[in-house]
Amino acid sequence: MKQWYLLAYDVRDPKRLSRLHYALKKKALPMQESVFLVHADAAKLKTILAIVKDRTHTREDDVRIYPLRHPNDMWMAGCQQATMSGLFAGKETGTASVTVLQRIRNLFGR
Template sequence: MPADHFLKRQAMSDFIICYDITDPRRLGRLYRYLIKRAVPLQYSVFLFRGDDRQLERCIQDAIELIDEKQDDLRVYPLPGRGLKARIGRPTLPEGIQWSGLPAKW
């Protein structure tokens, strides 16, 4: 194992993964892949929590499911500190809370 492997940041971070897929078959494949690894927030928008290695693996696997010439896959890091809020309908059913998501504005 290379020495620089241990120098990489292994802290858990939050990322928004979103996509615009032109083909219904690829859309379904990507959705089924991401639903196992991230929390759906809206249609085509997911919250992923993991370290750099886990994110890289998730994105590399997702790239295999899309057509890079026709589809759009984006990843945005969320700040560790700062306002994270939602307005409107809850993401999860009533009575179920996940500490990574804000309860209210």
């Protein structure tokens, strides 16, 4: 069964940072520079954790994964609030929302 997660990281080395960001963009939806929204079952989460472990240094970098019941549970303010509103309720309102909604569908196979 798939679960929603919020993955956030602070990677000190620029090379490791770019390698991790590039790899995560293929598996999760970027919310900000170092914050990703992940929709994964146990196998996919294990793959993502392996990607993180391969591209980070445990003594220098900080990576956190927080489980979410649903993306609608997140509180948002600022410029991304309008872009993200209504995405997970199945409503296609506004061109920015449609673009991001299509990315979610492509990424998660919906």
